[in-house]
Amino acid sequence: MSRRSRSRARQTGWDIVGVIVFIVMVFPVFWMISTAFKPDDEIVSLTPTWVSLHPTLAHFRDAINRPYFWQDVRNSLIVVLATVVISIILAFLAAVALARYRFRARTLFIVLVIGIQMLPQAGLIIPLYVVLARFHQVNALTGLVVTYMTFVLPFCVWMLRGFLLGIPKDLEEAAMVDGSTRLGVFVKILLPLMGPGLVATSVFAFITTWNEYIFARVLLNDQSKQTVTVWLSYFLGTSRHTDWGALMAASTLTAIPVVIFFLIVQRRIAFGLTAGAVRG
């Protein structure tokens, strides 16, 4: 075998391994979608059907007509939007301080921002539950928003800081020399340039909050007050006969907004470590 054909054979070998790895990794996602569209007899059959020839939307209809689905989607949206909007505004100010100023308490503040993100959520269940119970905020969406801000806020500060560092200081300095005020610089120069960064950070905060499970599970007991992840986690618990089709349809519906958003923004930060904060 000539040298070139040997290296081509090796390349093909690597490519085959790559495709096999792709199939193994993606299979669970494929199986979820495939099951969601299958008629019941194909789901319970002992020999699996890979792709149904008779796809049906019945499971999706079933899932969205389950009690509390729309109510809980609404709850999730309220909690997510409130958390993200408040966090982004407050975090942006702090990020400007970190990216543009040197000050004495700087290191301390960085330790705070990074340290909080490392706290295991389970370790905070008990104090948050007891404190919120004292203020009658258990079973209330406001209590959950406050809880989510504990970790979304530091995460947004750190991520926005990264984006701010990408904007050259010279631009602002030039505008200051030209007689702009600090506020003017902020509104006219920093804000427009930060647009993509603000969007990306908001989307990541959206995803983390939408996916959150443990706090929502502990703090919201009333079925009409739950978020969509808790709704999904209770899906099986109601009957002895498991409706896999509806469960997979519900799972698909829960994942769709996250997947779409993630695909939009991941390019911006896939190669930055900040993105890691999204891992469940």
Added chain:
Amino acid sequence: MQETPSTAIAAGTQASRRRRRSRGRFLQAATPYLLIAPVVIVIAVILGYPLYWLGKLSTERYGLFELIQHAGTSIGLDNYRSVLHDEIFWRTLLRTVIFTAVIVGLTMTIGMALALLLVRVSRPVRLLLSSGLILVWSMPVVVAVQVWYWMTNFQNGVVNHVLTQLHVGDYFQHDWYATTFSQLGMVSLLIIWGALPFVAITLYAGLAQVPADLVEAAEVDGARPWRVFVDITLPIIKPILLILTSLSIIWDFGVFTQPYLLIQQSKIHAGNYLMSIYLFEEGYFKSDFGRGAAISVLMLAIVAILSIVYVRRMVRIGNEA
């Protein structure tokens, strides 16, 4: 001496200018503090206050009755004593440490292999594989748990079918959740599957920093691929590896959702507790908040120690800019 109006005005403006300048300097120094103030205040209230309560609760008898009364009875360090004398605590700690070590080891090894594979494959396959990884990355944990459970259910799980078809063994109606070992094994696989995309893609980005000519030169000199990897690639991506490893340790030590939902509540017992589950069951589920708080404090202390490496590195990064 009679002051002319003009000099008086001049002196006045000079003084006010000086005042204005010093006020400007003060504002300049205060600006960063004003900017971080909202975040610091909010965190102090929504996290600082509960953490103060955590400490307080851990020294009190605080159950459902006390929760309704809004008052606990101080019992000193009894909660800590009770936890530290609890054999289940130590077994859970040991189990969680082994569990974390295995998962982090496997995640980093497979993640590294995937990153190297991404370098080797041709462009279209790389695009395919990285899009697949990103799709997996974006799966919400609760969704992943449900899919995993469906794939491995003992009646007609597709995993059982495929393994039987591939002649790996007879897994017809095999119950993957029958023993503690296989329960935690399933949880581990789920966690590794979910963590791989982040690790692999980040390491792949790190590999781009390895100078190609350096590798080529080594290969021309006859270095074997393994030596190239150990002597050239590894030292360059070591900082990224270190950050990823410490992050994974911290996350996997405190993992809750995957084991809690996959093993299912009815099958969770003292014999398969992980740290977060132990805390949840003993503190929240049994409404023994005082003892739960003591467990939380111990757990937070352990994670704080685990986080030192990561936090120090991040502080350095934060101060560089």
